[in-house]
Amino acid sequence: MSAQLLMIEDDHRLAQMVVQYLQQSALQVEHVDNAAAGLARVETPGAQTLPDLVILDLMLPDMDGLEVCRRLRALPGNTGKVPILMLTAKGDPMDRVIGLEVGADDYLPKPFEPRELLARIRAILRRRGGGAQQEANVMRFGSLEIDRDARTVSVAGAPAELTSYQFDLLVTLAERAGRVLTRDQIMEAVRGRELEAFDRSIDVHMGRIRAAIEADVKNPKRILTVRGVGYVFAKHQD
Template sequence: MASDEKKILLVEDEKAIRDVVAAYLDHENYIVRGVGDGQSAVEEFEKHSFDLVILDLMLPKLSGERVCRAIRETSNVPIIMLTAKGEVEDRVIGLELGADDYLIKPFSPRELIARVRALLRRAHTETEPQLEVLDFGDLVIDISGHKVMVEGKEVDLTASEFKLLTTLARYPGRVYTRMELVEKVLGYDFEGYERTIDSHVKNLRAKLGDDPRNPRWLYTVHGVGYRFEAPQADDKAKAAKAKAE
């Protein structure tokens, strides 16, 4: 499958694994830059432009968590985290730092390639041009431009967060189960999926400034999942009046 020469930063300290993964990516016509420690990863990312990062969690010199945090300070490039840790809490921490996906070692290189394709497709494919802009007053979602504005200021979202928000916002009032959101946002199911969606919602709320105790847009439906609510016209008018005053 052609990759349109997408550039991938592969960060893995075990040379045998790095070589195998790089070979699979190269076979798919991706341009791969492989490094073996966290410090080199940050330096490479600062010097070059990448379309996706495959990031090991346990690295010398600089941990995968710190590398992920450093990348997220300047970029929303899709990140797949590789980890030998199987505990759900460890995976959740990676997602809360801004990773879009994770794989637990040992993993199948073919599964990794499938997830790379899925993330790149979500990040770069145009979606439903007939609904290019969703305008909810203080929240504006420019789908074709892949931009989100809150009170006139642009908010940086990861590919997964943007997909999650647009999935919910297209149908205000509709309740999505966590399983439905996994299928629509992540494209596949895996162990711990409910915590995965919860982590993405938590990150999204923080970036939108949407307090879960008094939500404006994202509502939790306990025991089920989540729904998006568009502010009513009178609520918009009250907000506009309050700003004017």
């Protein structure tokens, strides 16, 4: 069964082009042109299944895309974990950073090449459903537990809320515990493509991961920054 996508985009011409292109690549896309319809589709799926991914425009007529992202992430259970790829027409990197901070898994600035959109969608879907090719086991580091099969994280038995992308970042580091990784190496391992020049979105995600798994974000013990290089996941923890 092909992946089911939900596109929330008020530009009908762009949406039509994207839907047609993605359908040619064996992806099913449902399009709505406003935030209210998009939220209703996810909040009350009824007999319908949840989408495997949401393509969300930052600028919508009835609600800011960032607020839509916040509301989607606030939904309970697996509903709030649906991956979000945010589209933004704004060139300011801060808009992208804010999008990541409120829970987007990835972003793509407009205008974009449909092939790049497809590549990013496929990368997210591989991460989300990649358990078939991953070793189904649990990694434990003190009170931190990472279940790669269930794609869940807990600290002292309490669930740690991470986006699909952030979960894969954490797994990438944990699998290489004790090894210093550059930002480029981390992004290459997770996203399967080279890091964009001057892209520091990885730092935003690391901050969110630390907030979820560290006892003291200002004095992290699990994910350490190696100044001028990148990050390392500590082998020995609590």
